[in-house]
């Protein structure tokens with residue numbers, strides 16, 4: 001796949017990740033996240049698949065950019081991987097009553113940070 005195809009896939013997947021996280025957060029706020037519902041299942045499944053796509057397309061982009069595939073990834077890539085992990089773990093955190101509001105504001109900020117890391121590629 002070309003660089004542009006990976007980039008488009010990456011952006012689509014990112015949008016679905018945040019759509020799902022928003023849905024899951026609102027549901028947890030309103031209902032205390034009790035029990036399973038078709039909506040919760042849809043959002044959970046979308047979140048998982050989209051997160052995987054973010055990772056796959058992210059590594060595809062790295063390959064097209066010629067960034068080495070070893071432990072010597074540049075710091076901005078490690079930053080993005082850390083944010084990716086947080087976005088994954090946040091599905092569990094969203095269920096915690098005291099965390100809803102903080103995550104509502106924090107998660108999009110982390111998404112913006114992940115985008116900034118790709119754009120600026122800081123070397124520290």
Ligand code: HEM
Nearest residue numbers: 014054055058059061062080081083084111114115118119
């Ligand atoms: C955690 C969620 C993530 C978000 C919200 C995110 C967001 C973005 C956005 C918005 C761009 C486009 C920036 C531009 O206009 O060039 C981008 C590009 C990119 N992302 Fe991610 N990303 C995420 C995770 C990852 C991960 C885990 C990786 C690596 C495994 C990755 C690798 C890349 C690469 C290599 C680019 C292209 C940089 C370039 O074109 O110079 N991203 N990301």
